[in-house]
Structures are given as C-alpha cells and as structure tokens.
Amino acid sequence: MPKPTKLIINCETKEQIEVELTDEEVAQLEADRAKAEADKVAKEAADAVKAEAKAELLAKLGITAEEAALLLA
C-alpha cells in the first residue's frame, strides 16, 4: 500500500513537491488521529449526557428551552 503523501510548498525557492510520509510521520499522524477520535467520542458522549439532563430539568420545571433562555437573558 503506498504511503500517503504530503505537499511541501517552499516559500523560498517557490517549489512545490509531493513527498511520501516517513514511517515516523505516519506513526505520529496515526497517534494524533486516534487521540482526536477518542476525544471526539468522549465529547459527544458528554454532550449527550448534558442534553439529557437539560431535557429532564426542563420537563421537571415544566418550561420550554426558549422559556428557559428568556429567564436567563
């Protein structure tokens, strides 16, 4: 499987070249991507918990989200 390529724009020489990523660069990229994916999943889970708690509270108070926003304005 060919390695991914990166574009290098040399602002000094005005050359633009496509270069294959080194093994280290691929490993770093994959590590960064795995972490970002995990962070995204965690964030989405946390957001879902918040949304559920918000909905429960609004139901408890018997008001809509718009009415809550008005109260807090």
Place this chain on the structure above:
Amino acid sequence: MATTYTLIDKSILGSNQASVSFTGLGSYSSTYTDLKLVASVRDTSASNYQNAKLTFNSSTSGYSDRAIRAYGGSTVDSTSGSGSSINLFYETSDSATANTFGTYEIYIPNFSSSNYKSVSIDCVTENNASDAFLGLVAGLWSNTAAITSITVAPLSGSANLKSGSSFYLYGIKNS
C-alpha cells in the same frame, strides 16, 4: 495596522494530501512581522466535519489551545493541550454537502520573535444542513524559535486534505 499585506505563496491541491506545509519562512523574517494562512478546505473523512491540527517547524511538543465553539445553537468552551499540535477544530469533511469547502484563517503575529508564539484561528464548516460548526481558537506554541515552517493536516482516521482545497499564505508588516 498592516500597511503591507502580501501573498507569499499559495497552493490549490491537485490531489489528496496527508498534510500541507509552507517552509522556508525564515527568509521572510526581516520582510514581515506577522503571517496569515487563509484556507478553503475539505477532507476525505466520512463525516460532516473533523478536527485538524497545526504545527510549526515539524515540532510535536509545546502546544496548547482554548476554543469557543458553536454548533446547533450551542456554545461550548474547551481546551486541548494535547501538547503535540494546536487543534484547529473544524474543517468540512466528505459527508457534508457536495462540492462545499469550509474555511479557516490562522493569524500568527511576530512569527520570528524570540518569544513564545501565539496563534489566533477562526474556522467554519460549510454544510447545507443543521450540522455546521464555527470555532474561535487561541493557540500557543511554547517555543522561542522563529517559525520557519507551518503544517496543517486533518486528524481523523485516514483522512486526507481533499483535492481542490486551497491554501494562501500572506506576509503582513505594519510599515
């Protein structure tokens, strides 16, 4: 205020790329004080948006950031501080409306100074649906070296920057 605002270099991708780097910036240290990267971007990830990362001088340490993000009528505050890059947060991905590209602008003041490097970023995705995002990011690279290269890349899985994405780097000086 900027009185010099000049295009240093640009690229419109003719093929998908894992990352885009502007190098050789040391030769502009006496010409410009600030740099601004303006990009119109789509990546190949199978989602509406993904995070992206920003690094300097091929360094993978010393980065932190804080962002205000808005989506679906909500705003959130977050920190990244992964250490290995500045989180660019949002770029449009390949499940968003076809042929649409999100934008981000990265402002780097005093890029060749011997102080730590601060970065200001605003980013927005494009999507003809409710799943669209906006982010304002304050980043910091805790390194006193002059910036000689800037690299941006998507962060999700095996995503690449999609062909047709464009990157324009400007030099700015206040005299």
